Amino acid sequence: MTATGSSGAAHPMVQAQGVHKHFGRLEVLKGVDLEVAPRDVFCLIGPSGSGKSTFLRCINHLEKISAGRLSVDGELVGYRQQGDKLYELRDREVCQKRQEIGMVFQHFNLFPHMTALGNVMAAPVRVRKEAKAVVHERATRLLDRVGLHDKADCYPAQLSGGQQQRVAIARALAMEPKLMLFDEPTSALDPELVGEVLDVMRDLAAEGMTMIVVTHEMGFAREVGDALVFMDEGVVVEAGTPRDVINNPQHERTKGFLSKVL
Amino acid sequence: MADPLPAERGEAEAIKAIPVRHPGRWVAAAIILVLAAQLLHWVVTDSALQWGVVGQYLFNSQILTGVENTIKLTIIAMVMGAVLGIGLAVMRLSKNPIVSGVAWIYIWFFRGTPVLVQLIFWFNLPSVLRSVSLGIPFGPSWFHTDPKDLITQLIAVCLGLGLNEAAYMAEIARAGILSVDEGQVEAASALGMTRLLAMRRIVLPQAMRVIIPPTGNETISMLKTTSLAVFVAYNELLGAATNVYSRTYQIIPLLLTASIWYLFMTSVLTIGQYYLERHYARGALRELPLTPLQKLRLLGQRNPGGAAPT
Numbered sequence: 001m002t003a004t005g006s007s008g009a010a011h012p013m014v015q016a017q018g019v020h021k022h023f024g025r026l027e028v029l030k031g032v033d034l035e036v037a038p039r040d041v042f043c044l045i046g047p048s049g050s051g052k053s054t055f056l057r058c059i060n061h062l063e064k065i066s067a068g069r070l071s072v073d074g075e076l077v078g079y080r081q082q083g084d085k086l087y088e089l090r091d092r093e094v095c096q097k098r099q100e101i102g103m104v105f106q107h108f109n110l111f112p113h114m115t116a117l118g119n120v121m122a123a124p125v126r127v128r129k130e131a132k133a134v135v136h137e138r139a140t141r142l143l144d145r146v147g148l149h150d151k152a153d154c155y156p157a158q159l160s161g162g163q164q165q166r167v168a169i170a171r172a173l174a175m176e177p178k179l180m181l182f183d184e185p186t187s188a189l190d191p192e193l194v195g196e197v198l199d200v201m202r203d204l205a206a207e208g209m210t211m212i213v214v215t216h217e218m219g220f221a222r223e224v225g226d227a228l229v230f231m232d233e234g235v236v237v238e239a240g241t242p243r244d245v246i247n248n249p250q251h252e253r254t255k256g257f258l259s260k261v262l
Numbered sequence: 263m264a265d266p267l268p269a270e271r272g273e274a275e276a277i278k279a280i281p282v283r284h285p286g287r288w289v290a291a292a293i294i295l296v297l298a299a300q301l302l303h304w305v306v307t308d309s310a311l312q313w314g315v316v317g318q319y320l321f322n323s324q325i326l327t328g329v330e331n332t333i334k335l336t337i338i339a340m341v342m343g344a345v346l347g348i349g350l351a352v353m354r355l356s357k358n359p360i361v362s363g364v365a366w367i368y369i370w371f372f373r374g375t376p377v378l379v380q381l382i383f384w385f386n387l388p389s390v391l392r393s394v395s396l397g398i399p400f401g402p403s404w405f406h407t408d409p410k411d412l413i414t415q416l417i418a419v420c421l422g423l424g425l426n427e428a429a430y431m432a433e434i435a436r437a438g439i440l441s442v443d444e445g446q447v448e449a450a451s452a453l454g455m456t457r458l459l460a461m462r463r464i465v466l467p468q469a470m471r472v473i474i475p476p477t478g479n480e481t482i483s484m485l486k487t488t489s490l491a492v493f494v495a496y497n498e499l500l501g502a503a504t505n506v507y508s509r510t511y512q513i514i515p516l517l518l519t520a521s522i523w524y525l526f527m528t529s530v531l532t533i534g535q536y537y538l539e540r541h542y543a544r545g546a547l548r549e550l551p552l553t554p555l556q557k558l559r560l561l562g563q564r565n566p567g568g569a570a571p572t
């Protein structure tokens with residue numbers, strides 16, 4: 001089963017064909033097929049343990065897939081194809097590719113020993129070796145954009161969960177990625193803080209960022225999502241536009257899951 | 263404490279109760295006081311200790327050189343131990359089984375043999391090696407030297423103490439690295455950092471909070487361990503004292519002189535460690551522990567019958 005984003009460009013941003021992943025004997029992904037079109041907001045839902053995080057981590061090669069094909073922007077993840085031979089990428093090349101993919105985590109994972117500004121500046125300065133002044137200017141602009149210009153000098157411990165997650169989004173954007181991965185970005189937040197993070201993501205979507213969002217926020221998926229995929233037990237069970245999947249699910253498993261989260 | 267107790271708010275009468283008496287404590291204190299007085303009397307008056315001689319040698323230039331060398335050895339050995347130890351810890355946590363195996367064997371060997379044996383080994387190495395050369399085995403050599411010039415007495419002692427310390431520091435550093443949340447490395451990797459960069463910029467700075475306190479302990483311990491260098495005739499503090507008493511036969515007073523210096527130096531380190539730990543507890547503890555001075559001040563303020571001020 002293939003899920004196709006609505007804007008349907010010729011060259012998908014992410015393409016998965018029969019992606020398998022197992023940890024030892026435990027098979028977590030059992031042949032995932034999907035396509036994410038550029039500029040789309042692609043929402044991923046599914047019960048706990050269905051492999052959503054694992055799939056997201058495969059996209060930036062934090063996990064190595066066991067079988068199948070996975071490509072980002074037309075290039076294989078983790079391998080280089082020359083003729084009909086596959087060559088594994090070196091660590092350095094893998095790191096290079098990760099720079100183009102931003103990731104936002106459920107538990108923020110900010111660097112606690114750096115200020116908000118330091119967190120945002122760290123990768124451009126240390127990884128891309130950009131001039132500090134240039135990065136400082138961009139980082140300040142990004143913090144401003146997520147509504148935190150007055151918190152630049154605060155350490156993560158001094159920020160609320162919602163503020164931390166917004167810093168984390170700014171940190172990912174500082175590398176000017178072409179794709180953003182969000183792994184349940186609001187599930188660790190108090191209900192009243194969810195909105196401020198979703199607002200930032202909504203703005204990002206409006207600016208045309210390609211986003212894959214694992215979420216249980218059905219309102220967000222319905223309003224902002226271009227495509228919605230329901231995953232269970234390592235396979236894509238149902239895919240389509242958010243409206244279709246949510247209002248008119250075809251599979252029993254989808255119906256069962258939606259009845260619990262809606 | 264968000265809510266003050268009712269008594270503090272003045273809503274109810276303060277409790278006036280007779281505190282529990284502890285007669286046992288007073289008896290124990292009295293006995294200890296008598297014993298301590300006897301000990302002090304003996305220490306001060308016994309002629310065998312020869313306090314006059316102690317005073318005479320406390321700032322003797324030979325002893326002071328020894329103090330200087332002890333400090334020098336401690337610093338070199340600890341720096342060597344810390345740098346090598348962190349390297350070994352990173353190696354032990356490597357995914358490459360050969361790299362982590364090498365680190366494991368190093369730690370196993372250097373922790374498993376007495377440091378004194380290692381010291382004597384390095385000291386005697388030059389006399390059993392005929393020559394040291396750098397080049398292709400069995401082929402031409404570009405660098406050639408007499409091992410006696412290569413491993414001087416100081417270098418032998420530093421190698422012995424530093425390489426041994428590295429094995430202990432490696433375990434301390436490893437515990438520190440493991441204390442850092444996995445999500446940190448993950449976030450760093452997702453930003454495109456290499457493992458090494460993530461280790462240096464993200465993991466190690468956070469691991470320091472766990473690494474620093476036991477490193478203070480190790481430094482205090484090292485300060486005393488340097489006295490083993492006396493076995494290879496290196497002129498550190500104990501060596502200096504030995505040199506003097508082998509001439510004058512005033513063994514006890516010179517050992518006392520050395521001990522006073524050791525106690526003085528470990529005391530300085532202990533105080534330093536206390537404040538260092540306090541500094542690194544910042545952000546991890548909600549309230550910092552009191553400094554001894556603050557505790558004394560509190561004791562003075564304690565009002566009889568009332569609760570201790572907080």
Ligand SMILES: Nc1ncnc2c1ncn2[C@@H]1O[C@H](COP(=O)(O)OP(=O)(O)OP(=O)(O)O)[C@@H](O)[C@H]1O
Pocket residue numbers: 023026028046047048049050051052053054055
């Ligand atoms: N590194 C790993 N080693 C072994 N098993 C793993 C590993 N990572 C994930 N798993 C297992 O893979 C399965 C899928 O995990 P995953 O985190 O992808 O689920 P998920 O859909 O994101 O669930 P949740 O909604 O709870 O986040 C789980 O059973 C998990 O225990």
Ligand SMILES: [Mg+2]
Pocket residue numbers: 052053054183184
């Ligand atoms: Mg997950």
